[in-house]
Amino acid sequence: MADRIALFIDGANLHTTVKNLGFEIDFRRLLSEFGKYGQIVRAYFYTVVRDDDEFSSLRPLVDWLDYNGYTVRRKLAKTHDDGEGRRRMKRSIGIELAVDALEIAHRIDHAYLFSGDGDLRAVVEAVRRAGVRVTVVSSIRTKPPMIADELRRQADVFLELENLRAAIERPAHPIAPE
Numbered sequence: 665m666a667d668r669i670a671l672f673i674d675g676a677n678l679h680t681t682v683k684n685l686g687f688e689i690d691f692r693r694l695l696s697e698f699g700k701y702g703q704i705v706r707a708y709f710y711t712v713v714r715d716d717d718e719f720s721s722l723r724p725l726v727d728w729l730d731y732n733g734y735t736v737r738r739k740l741a742k743t744h745d746d747g748e749g750r751r752r753m754k755r756s757i758g759i760e761l762a763v764d765a766l767e768i769a770h771r772i773d774h775a776y777l778f779s780g781d782g783d784l785r786a787v788v789e790a791v792r793r794a795g796v797r798v799t800v801v802s803s804i805r806t807k808p809p810m811i812a813d814e815l816r817r818q819a820d821v822f823l824e825l826e827n828l829r830a831a832i833e834r835p836a837h838p839i840a841p842e
Contacts, residue, residue: 782812
């Protein structure tokens with residue numbers, strides 16, 4: 665029997681990682697590739713949006729994901745004063761991801777976390793305690809490495825994103841200059 669799997673994609677972290685590796689992800693190919701590993705129960709994509717993001721460059725991707733097999737979780741960014749008079753934007757999706765992971769843990773055998781954020785270490789630990797295998801997908805080949813060492817150590821398996829490139833890379837647009 666095939667593993668029941670769930671994908672947890674930290675959109676901002678994944679975007680930064682693949683940008684540093686020099687490629688873009690084809691999210692249709694990503695689903696297809698991970699469908700080879702088992703039955704995808706759910707593919708979550710987490711993103712933080714601002715109030716004024718109605719027409720952001722992220723909008724077409726998020727809309728496409730919504731209609732093509734992904735469960736998109738949008739979180740409104742919060743701004744705060746950093747204590748020195750500057751406005752800072754808080755962009756964490758950790759709580760939403762943790763809640764989803766713990767809620768679905770009893771229905772899956774394997775979780776794939778696309779993030780290198782060390783703050784997610786406790787989530788990985790909790791999901792593993794529930795009997796779920798966890799693979800963290802990120803990169804140690806970027807400068808600096810995009811994965812926090814504590815997150816990599818907590819996972820059952822670490823999967824180097826660069827090694828998936830051939831299977832999930834978005835092909836160059838045929839009329840775009842190289």
